[in-house]
Amino acid sequence: MSPGGTDDDADFPYASAVTSLVALKQARYVREDQPEDGRAYVFYQHMRSVGQYEYFYKALQDDPGIFLTKGAVTEVKAEGDGLNVTVENTILGEDINVDVDLVVLGTGMVPTTRDEAVVNLAYRQGPAFRDLDLFGGYCDSNFICFPYETRRTGIYAAGGVRRCMTIEEAMEDATGAALKAIQSVVAAEEGHAVHPRTWDFDYPDFYFQRCTQCKRCTEECPFGALDDDEKGTPKPNPTRCRRCGTCMGACPERIIGFKDYNIDVVGSMIKAVEVPDDDEDKLRMICFVCENDAYPALENAARKGLSWSPLVRIIPVRCLGSVNVSWIKDAMSSGMDGALLLGCKFGDEYQCHFVKGSELANRRMDNVAESLQSLGMEAERVRLVEIAIDEYDKVPEIINSFVDDVLEMGPNPFKGW
Ligand code: SF4
Ligand code: SF4
Known part of the structure; x- marks a missing residue:
């Protein structure tokens, strides 16, 4: 059974094309193992076979030992030595009831990068990767323009840490992440920022004498570039900084700025x-x-x-x-x-x-x-x-x-x- 097995997709927020393909693969295994009388039923809410995998899906459709239908599995009960599965709202227009030896539930993929034990970073914002809660825990900092880049400068994500993907996709993805990592090492060596402000050699300056330790800058820095000491004074980590200026925008004392972009520079433009x-x-x-x-x-x-x-x-x-x-x-x-x-x-x-x-x-x-x-x-x-x-x-x-x-x-x- 492939997600979502019910009418309610909310049960399976992580269902994906990978889940569908794994369900198809399992059905294929059954047929290879039992070519004569093996039968596999795949009940799904959404079947996603992207790209060339459509041919794989079509090949399974042509196999008389594999039965595929959209439908909602409403009951699985023990019956004799096996199990009995009831499926409603199928595309055939009728309910189905089948006896099977084994039920396999297709499961989604969830990245483990929110788990503090996985990366264990020494950041003020905690040891795990940060995400936006928008993408189910996946940790790209900008999935459109800067894939692979996490919100931890210098740490790049590939494969299932970025999104659900097959092994082939993950291998290709790893190449992209490795190239990004090389760029980051070169940027650090040359002393400038990584994307998107590549070639920016400046860092934010802090006029600490006037800092009130309000912690706004440390809390709002999106990349964990600012830790703070026990009193709340910011402790910059320049190699994590992407020169966004969020800290400058946050500071009520107006004591953060870059040499070429600061409160006075823009203030003068306004004047x-x-x-x-x-x-x-x-x-x-x-x-x-x-x-x-x-x-x-x-x-x-x-x-x-x-x-x-x-x-x-x-x-x-x-x-x-x-x-x-x-x-x-x-x-x-x-x-x-x-x-x-x-x-x-x-x-x-x-x-x-x-x-x-x-x-x-x-x-x-x-x-x-x-x-x-x-x-x-x-x-x-x-x-x-x-x-x-x-x-x-x-x-x-x-x-x-x-x-x-x-x-x-x-x-x-x-x-x-
Ligand atoms: S410019 Fe400020 S807010 Fe942006 S990454 Fe650097 S320290 Fe953090
Ligand atoms: S926002 Fe400004 S005043 Fe507040 S902690 Fe940061 S530097 Fe200090």
Whole structure:
């Protein structure tokens, strides 16, 4: 019986093409072992035979000793020396009842990397691999753009640790992971970051004299690059760092930064934006755009000849996770009328190259909203929108609808102060 044997797939969240193939393989073994009178029944909820394995499935369909049908197994009971299986809702339109010697339940694959004893790493976030809880415990840090890379820099996953796969797939996968590992060793030797900021030689600097030991940076670093001492002061591990800037975005004291990307650098960019202060029709909005997905989407939109409101000024950022709320507060207190943040999709459609940057930024928006309201400004003047790299056609609508909403609210009441 292959998952899911009932109508409810929730019983088998890890069912996969591998499970289906193993069920077919077991049926084949029965026939090879008993070519004359051996019989195998495969009852399944979903049969997945991907790629060339479709031919294997078809070959078994042609074997008169193998019976395959979709159906829900509703009962298995002892009968005589054997077992009796009842299957309902089959594609034949009738219920089935068969006597068998052996029942084999197809089981899914579950990675063991959440088990602390498996890898036993010395990280503040615990000794196991971290995952997003979105993919059943599989530990790629970004399954679309950076397969093999776990959230532990320098440790690469292959085979069943990444997802359900056959032995052939796992062998090929191991080649990819080994190549990634070689790149990582070379990057460490040369002193620069691994993907996605390859060739970035800088590390975040901390001005510890002003650290309040709030632990936000250590808790939010997606790659476990920051441990902390018993007082809560961060202890950087530069070789684990991927230069995302999430720690910089998290720090309420604004004491974390890179030489070429820090609170002052972006703060100066904000200050350099001209804010018209005496013309109600010429409001000014700032737009922080993630360089990984959102910024290329804007570039593609421009290349395709799409345009958007000229009232907006764009500032690219490494990741929305690196956006410190002080930038938004500075922008609003300098008289800007709104701030838009464009970043990767989060939740089930997660695409952030730095794991949870846009999600963290979204959480920080509560803080921004409170600050605006305490100043008597509408919280809607700051908005975060998720966008994928291929959604360039949505760019004008996203920006223009934000601009229209801000125009409707009118100028920032603190403009010109
Ligand atoms: S830059 Fe990113 S990876 Fe490096 S310490 Fe900060 S949060 Fe961690
Ligand atoms: S977020 Fe800033 S203040 Fe808080 S522990 Fe980290 S460095 Fe210190």
